[in-house]
Amino acid sequence: MSKPNVALIGMGLIGSSLGHALKKNDLASHISGYARSAQTREAAMDIGFVDSVHDTPEAACIDADVVFFNTPLSAVKALAEQIIPGLKDNAILTDVGSVKAGVLKDISPLLDKRVHFVPGHPIAGTEESGPTAGFAELFEGRWCILTPDDKTSLIAVEQVSKLWQGMGSEVTFMDAAHHDLVLAITSHLPHLIAFNIVGTAAQLENDTRSEVIKYSASGFRDFTRIAASDPIMWRDIFIENKDAVLEVLGRFSEDLTALQRAIRHSDADYLEEVFTRTRGIRQSVVEAGQDTDAANFGRDE
Amino acid sequence: MSKPNVALIGMGLIGSSLGHALKKNDLASHISGYARSAQTREAAMDIGFVDSVHDTPEAACIDADVVFFNTPLSAVKALAEQIIPGLKDNAILTDVGSVKAGVLKDISPLLDKRVHFVPGHPIAGTEESGPTAGFAELFEGRWCILTPDDKTSLIAVEQVSKLWQGMGSEVTFMDAAHHDLVLAITSHLPHLIAFNIVGTAAQLENDTRSEVIKYSASGFRDFTRIAASDPIMWRDIFIENKDAVLEVLGRFSEDLTALQRAIRHSDADYLEEVFTRTRGIRQSVVEAGQDTDAANFGRDE
Numbered sequence: 395m396s397k398p399n400v401a402l403i404g405m406g407l408i409g410s411s412l413g414h415a416l417k418k419n420d421l422a423s424h425i426s427g428y429a430r431s432a433q434t435r436e437a438a439m440d441i442g443f444v445d446s447v448h449d450t451p452e453a454a455c456i457d458a459d460v461v462f463f464n465t466p467l468s469a470v471k472a473l474a475e476q477i478i479p480g481l482k483d484n485a486i487l488t489d490v491g492s493v494k495a496g497v498l499k500d501i502s503p504l505l506d507k508r509v510h511f512v513p514g515h516p517i518a519g520t521e522e523s524g525p526t527a528g529f530a531e532l533f534e535g536r537w538c539i540l541t542p543d544d545k546t547s548l549i550a551v552e553q554v555s556k557l558w559q560g561m562g563s564e565v566t567f568m569d570a571a572h573h574d575l576v577l578a579i580t581s582h583l584p585h586l587i588a589f590n591i592v593g594t595a596a597q598l599e600n601d602t603r604s605e606v607i608k609y610s611a612s613g614f615r616d617f618t619r620i621a622a623s624d625p626i627m628w629r630d631i632f633i634e635n636k637d638a639v640l641e642v643l644g645r646f647s648e649d650l651t652a653l654q655r656a657i658r659h660s661d662a663d664y665l666e667e668v669f670t671r672t673r674g675i676r677q678s679v680v681e682a683g684q685d686t687d688a689a690n691f692g693r694d695e
Numbered sequence: 696m697s698k699p700n701v702a703l704i705g706m707g708l709i710g711s712s713l714g715h716a717l718k719k720n721d722l723a724s725h726i727s728g729y730a731r732s733a734q735t736r737e738a739a740m741d742i743g744f745v746d747s748v749h750d751t752p753e754a755a756c757i758d759a760d761v762v763f764f765n766t767p768l769s770a771v772k773a774l775a776e777q778i779i780p781g782l783k784d785n786a787i788l789t790d791v792g793s794v795k796a797g798v799l800k801d802i803s804p805l806l807d808k809r810v811h812f813v814p815g816h817p818i819a820g821t822e823e824s825g826p827t828a829g830f831a832e833l834f835e836g837r838w839c840i841l842t843p844d845d846k847t848s849l850i851a852v853e854q855v856s857k858l859w860q861g862m863g864s865e866v867t868f869m870d871a872a873h874h875d876l877v878l879a880i881t882s883h884l885p886h887l888i889a890f891n892i893v894g895t896a897a898q899l900e901n902d903t904r905s906e907v908i909k910y911s912a913s914g915f916r917d918f919t920r921i922a923a924s925d926p927i928m929w930r931d932i933f934i935e936n937k938d939a940v941l942e943v944l945g946r947f948s949e950d951l952t953a954l955q956r957a958i959r960h961s962d963a964d965y966l967e968e969v970f971t972r973t974r975g976i977r978q979s980v981v982e983a984g985q986d987t988d989a990a991n992f993g994r995d996e
Contacts, residue, residue, distance in 0.1 A: 468963075517910055521977075537910055568906075576906045579896055584914030587888055590951045592973040594943070595880055597950075605869075605877045607979045609818055609838055613885030613921045615980060620914045622977035625970035632958045632966055642895070643955055647948075649898075650891045654944055657933045662769075665933055669926035672893040676822075676923035678908045679916060 397423045398459035398553070403451050403473055405429045405438045406624075407519060408490050409464035410528025413443030415561040418530040428454035429525070437525040452480050460557065463489035467630035471500040481509050486550045488512045492577060492627075493634040494541040494570035502545070510550035513541045513570060515577070516563060523624045534562030541570040571638075578638035582631055583646060586639065588620035589628070698724045699760035699854070704752050704774055706730045706739045707925075708820060709791050710765035711829025714744030716862040719831040729755035730826070738826040753781050761858065764790035768931040772801040782810050787851045789813045793878060793928075794935040795842040795871040803846070811851035814842045814871060816878075817864060824925045835863030842871040872939075879939035883932055884947060887940065889921035890929070 400422040402409045409427070416422045427444035428451045429435050435447040448454035455461050455477045463470050470489060478487075487509065491497055494513045501511045518536040520527065538558040542551050555565045568576070595606050595614070610618065632639055656664040701723040703710045710728070717723045728745035729752045730736050736748040749755040756762050756778045764771045771790060779788075788810065792798055795814045802812045819837040821828065839859040843852050856866045869877070896907050896915070911919065933940055957965040 539910070572903075572906075576903060576910055579892075579899070579903075580907050580911055580915040584892060584918055586954060587892060587951075588914055589970050589973050590954055591880075591885060591888060591947060592976050593969050594947045594950045596972055596976050597946070598880070602873075602877060602880075605873075606881050607976070607983050609840070609877055610881055610980045610983065613889055613917075614881040616914075616917050616921065617885055618973075618977040618980045620917065621970075621973040623970075625967050625974065628970050629963050629966040633961045633963060636958055636961070639958060640955065643951075643958075645898070646892060646895045647951070649895045650888075650944075650948070653887060653891055654941065657937055657940060657944075660934045660937070662930050662934060665930040666926050668894050669890050669922075669924075669929050671897055672890050672919075672922040673926065675893050675897050675908070676919040679911045679919045682908050682911065 399424045399457050401455045401458035401461045402427045404464035405434055405525045407523050407527040410443050410525045411532040414528050414530035419560045421560045426454045434525050451477050460486045466626050467491045467634045470497055474501050474504050478504055478509055483508045486510045488514050488554045490516055492631050494573045496634045498570050510547045512550050512554040515539045521619055521622045536563050538563040538565050539568050539573055541568055541573050574635050574638045578642045582639050583642050588617040591617050592621040700725045700758050702756045702759035702762045703728045705765035706735055706826045708824050708828040711744050711826045712833040715829050715831035720861045722861045727755045735826050752778050761787045767927045768792045768935045771798055775802050775805050779805055779810055784809045787811045789815050789855045791817055793932050795874045797935045799871050811848045813851050813855040816840045822920055822923045837864055839864040839866050840869050840874055842869055842874050875936050876939045879943045883940050884943050889918040892918050893922040
């Protein structure tokens with residue numbers, strides 16, 4: 395396939411960044427866009443990260459070779475049902491959602507032999523949202539994890555891989571369920587904890603709350619940044635990845651209870667042992683190149 | 696008092712930064728230093744953030760007008776007992792510990808009329824430790840909270856305030872117990888959570904753990920940074936601030952259980968409501984100037 399026609403379904407942070415990145419790297423013949431809100435469609439044309447916008451998802455996809463779903467997870471299935479009948483032969487659907495097993499299960503039965511689905515997840519993002527938040531470099535130097543199953547067309551996988559590589563990402567492959575477990579601990583649980591601790595602070599008595607904000611120190615300040623992420627996107631992630639999130643949350647709570655007990659009984663040795671062990675993990679993350687300036691350029695989800 | 700002789704008891708990140716900042720701003724006549732390890736004392740002289748080093752805390756303090764305790768909390772009481780008898784008249788003791796009620800209770804009975812104690816806490820730090828980690832700008836633009844009680848000499852408070860202001864800090868005052876509650880939520884609980892989540896990851900099966908490190912995303916990556924902080928310092932903080940930490944941890948756990956239940960029952964409305972509320976707190980933190988580039992220059996504890 396030469397340069398494909400690409401359709402962007404959803405033009406928030408990720409969708410708009412895809413448009414910018416596809417244009418910057420000259421990867422698409424034509425980029426069409428759909429968003430539910432007319433305001434977002436207008437903004438997309440004004441900013442210029444798409445070549446055309448459309449009032450319906452079907453219209454945006456009619457000439458598309460590759461369709462990216464960049465919506466909250468809960469919207470993907472209904473959108474796929476809407477557009478699949480009108481797609482060209484050999485069109486490829488792909489997505490950018492943070493949970494993969496569910497979308498694979500939802501979309502697979504909708505496919506006919508003419509249309510392929512390649513589930514994807516770029517480990518990239520910021521706490522900003524909306525069509526004005528995107529930028530072409532968001533995916534550069536970041537992982538994009540694809541989670542095809544054994545029925546997925548290898549040609550389609552290759553086509554999607556090339557687009558991500560063209561935008562500067564390193565592509566890797568993982569089983570969908572395993573992806574969801576790994577992301578539950580690296581991303582979903584930390585976000586849940588950040589939402590929770592900031593929520594706890596929000597419920598403090600007025601005087602104390604204003605002092606918490608005034609003297610907001612690290613880590614609370616870091617947690618407020620994480621907890622400013624898109625509420626709808628995260629609501630969907632926790633519901634879609636319920637099993638893995640509840641599994642790691644169970645482990646987390648057991649461990650926290652052990653720390654709580656050690657604090658109550660002034661068990662200095664236990665605390666020191668746990669805190670010393672965690673330093674080693676930090677060293678591994680730095681060695682894996684996941685906390686360099688480049689890795690921080692786009693803060694990831 | 697003209698430029699005081701300052702003694703630094705403990706020369707890790709904070710002690711060495713004090714030396715650099717006092718020198719840069721020309722605030723001390725002489726800076727003497729004590730550290731338990733001969734290596735640290737040698738490093739301090741080599742780097743040059745002190746004018747002299749001494750084998751015992753008593754020797755370092757013999758001519759001091761102001762003594763800064765920059766050690767883990769658990770070491771302060773015994774050090775104070777050692778040095779107070781040999782101090783000059785009107786010498787001032789102060790500290791930089793992250794918990795204030797305990798040190799005030801420990802030191803007050805040791806004071807005679809000749810010697811003053813002004814508890815202090817600069818809201819500044821990084822995850823680095825040791826005498827090579829310090830730099831002169833660590834305290835610039837950051838809060839320093841002093842927690843004197845009604846018996847503390849106002850002249851001593853003013854003297855300590857002037858030193859912090861001279862190093863670029865904004866000085867504020869708080870009741871010691873209230874300080875400990877505010878810091879429990881802004882700093883101690885977030886650190887405990889970060890230590891815990893990284894500890895939970897450390898106990899995953901080998902394969903999954905290496906993928907967690909490889910695809911380490913925000914927030915996990917941010918959490919590993921926080922969880923790389925000094926284990927001894929944090930062990931002491933949790934034990935010293937046990938009551939406030941257990942209080943906020945109780946609230947945190949109740950709120951987390953409610954979120955867990957909402958995830959289990961796919962209660963989308965509840966999740967969206969909580970995640971939307973936390974965005975507002977983020978806005979307040981940004982408006983309070985606590986997440987500007989300047990505020991991030993020194994990551995704070």
